[in-house]
Amino acid sequence: MSPPSSPADPVLLVHAYLDGELDPAHALEIERQLAADPALAAEHKRIVALRSLIQEKLPREAPPANLLRRIEAAIGAPQAPTRFASLSSHPISSHPTWRALAASVLLALFLGSGSTWLILRPAPAPTSTTADLVLASHLRALMAPQPIDVASSDRHTVKPWFNGRIPEAPRVVDLTNDGFALVGGRIDVIGRVPVPTLVYRIRQHLISLTAVPASDAATLGTARRAIAGYNTLGWTDNGVAYWAVSDVAAPDLDAFAKAFRLGTPEP
DSSP states (O other), X not given: OOOOSSOSOHHHHHHHHHTTOSOHHHHHHHHHHXXXXXXXXXXXXXXXXXXXXXXXXXXXXXXXXXXXXXXHHHHTOOOOOOHHHHHHSOOOOSSOOHHHHHHHHHHHHHHHSTTHHHHHSOOOOSHHHHHHHHHHHHHHHHHSSOSOSEEOXXXXXXXXHHBTTBSXXXXXXXXXXXXXXXXXXXXXXXXXXXXXXEEEEETTEEEEEEEEOGGGOOOOSEEEEEETTEEEEEEEETXXXXXXEESSOHHHHHHHHHHHHHSOBOO
């Protein structure tokens, strides 16, 4: 198969290239485009920097001791013989069985997936931990082909989309007149809890606004943090902790938070 001469979206191919999903011909074509297109090369560097940031901020944690036993049980692998049984029976072959190999592969895939860190990490209580998790979700969304699960500028479309997917749909405010256009929404996982995230746009910047349930949110005044070039801003309204994150300047994020808090939600 010959490489495409003019792909519809070369940025998607850059993602596939970095993921090792392209065949040699397509990979060579992308490398040629990167050398010839400064904008595409800059996007490539941005994606690499985001991945490095995620690896730096989200170190992998050791799996639970019983994880391998659970995987072996799920695929029907035989239990390891006891010490007494091994002494009385014939020697066990040093070559792994296909079930053991399958369990190892499943374990590697599980540990290598992006969800492992979220699944194994305890629910966040400190404010700083919540800010880190919200930022991580924002970065993953930026690296995805689409940063939203539902795309719409109509709050009457975005809010109902969450019904049935999470326990409670979020408060959705139309901030177009304030310079913040609603783009859509998605579901993130913060401390093992699915939570709603609204996405707004100002100029060429996206703002992710995540609503954390009161049961999982510490009482919050106004918490500000700058993490690796991204600004986070948290506050609490009516028992719900809101976290906004973006690469916009801090005054812009403050203006967004003020507009959202004063805005009138849908009837």
